[in-house]
Amino acid sequence: MITPEERTEPSRPPEPESAGRRGWSSWVRGGFAALGRARSAPAFHPSGRVLTGRISAVDGCPPWFPLPVEPTPALVRVSKGVGLPGGAPDILGLGIRTTVDGLPWDLLLSSCGPGPLRGLPFPGLGWDRAHYSSIVALVGDGGRGVLRAVPRGLPSGARLDAVVPALPFGWDLRLGGVRVGRLDVTARADEEISFDPLGNAAGLGTSPRWLTALRKPAYVGSQEGRHAAEPGTRR
Numbered sequence: 001m002i003t004p005e006e007r008t009e010p011s012r013p014p015e016p017e018s019a020g021r022r023g024w025s026s027w028v029r030g031g032f033a034a035l036g037r038a039r040s041a042p043a044f045h046p047s048g049r050v051l052t053g054r055i056s057a058v059d060g061c062p063p064w065f066p067l068p069v070e071p072t073p074a075l076v077r078v079s080k081g082v083g084l085p086g087g088a089p090d091i092l093g094l095g096i097r098t099t100v101d102g103l104p105w106d107l108l109l110s111s112c113g114p115g116p117l118r119g120l121p122f123p124g125l126g127w128d129r130a131h132y133s134s135i136v137a138l139v140g141d142g143g144r145g146v147l148r149a150v151p152r153g154l155p156s157g158a159r160l161d162a163v164v165p166a167l168p169f170g171w172d173l174r175l176g177g178v179r180v181g182r183l184d185v186t187a188r189a190d191e192e193i194s195f196d197p198l199g200n201a202a203g204l205g206t207s208p209r210w211l212t213a214l215r216k217p218a219y220v221g222s223q224e225g226r227h228a229a230e231p232g233t234r235r
Contacts, residue, residue: 048079048093049163050193053170053185055098061180064140066100066202067173074098075193076185078163081110081121087159092124094132094149094171095195096183105202106195109134109149119146127154127163132171139205145175149183164188 055074057067074096081091092111097104111124112133124130132149153169155162167188173181198206 046079046083047160048077048095049160050189050191051076051078051164051167051185052187052189053168053183055096055173055181055183057181058179060178062143062175064143065138065145065175065180066105066140066204067181068098068100071184072098074183075189075191076183077193077195078127078160080158080160087157087162089123089125089158091121092127092130092132092158095193097193097195097200100202103202104196104200106197106200107134107147108195108197109147124158126156126158127151127166128156136206136208139207140203144207148174150174 053074053076054071055067056071057065057069061067075098077093077095079093079095081093084090094109096107096109099105109132110121111130112118112135113120113122114131118131118133119135121135122131128151130151132151134147137144137146149171151169151171153166155166155169168184168186170182170184172179173183
């Protein structure tokens with residue numbers, strides 16, 4: 001488990017942006033902005049529920065991963081990636097915001113495939129059965145790993161309206177198969193939230209870098225499109 005004195009931020013030399021990268025980055029940003037405008041909502045994960053709970057590290061959490069030692073308030077958003085109605089299988093999302101040294105830290109996970117498909121977003125059949133993953137590796141000073149979340153007590157099926165009645169529930173957080181933390185959710189929040197996993201990263205980087213480069217214009221475009229259509233504060 002980590003203390004503020006142990007934490008250091010990994011240094012990353014800036015990479016020059018080529019004309020080709022600027023080109024496809026603009027296309028990605030524009031495409032996600034158009035989708036956000038059309039939906040008047042985030043391009044992906046437009047439908048969700050915001051909840052409150054607490055997050056903390058457990059024995060086995062490595063020093064480079066800045067989970068708080070003591071249970072710390074967290075806002076949690078569960079969502080459906082495409083926004084399919086009812087209990088239709090969808091890419092299920094888990095967004096978490098907590099604080100590290102007084103600053104926001106955002107973590108985004110989504111349901112992923114089984115076995116060799118665990119590195120790809122994949123429709124989940126139910127909140128209780130989905131494998132949740134950060135997809136990208138989180139990189140700190142002295143370690144890296146894909147964050148995974150194992151559900152505890154979540155409802156079966158993929159209906160959003162089944163989430164709140166099932167409270168309380170939670171997730172066990174794992175890095176490389178080792179349990180490093182826990183997230184306990186207890187109530188519905190009376191607010192919306194807009195996540196920024198690249199800006200609110202608690203000093204962590206992500207890998208591979210090509211996927212990080214793709215995510216940034218996608219998030220920016222989605223936010224621009226959604227705000228242009230209907231200003232708000234949702235992810």
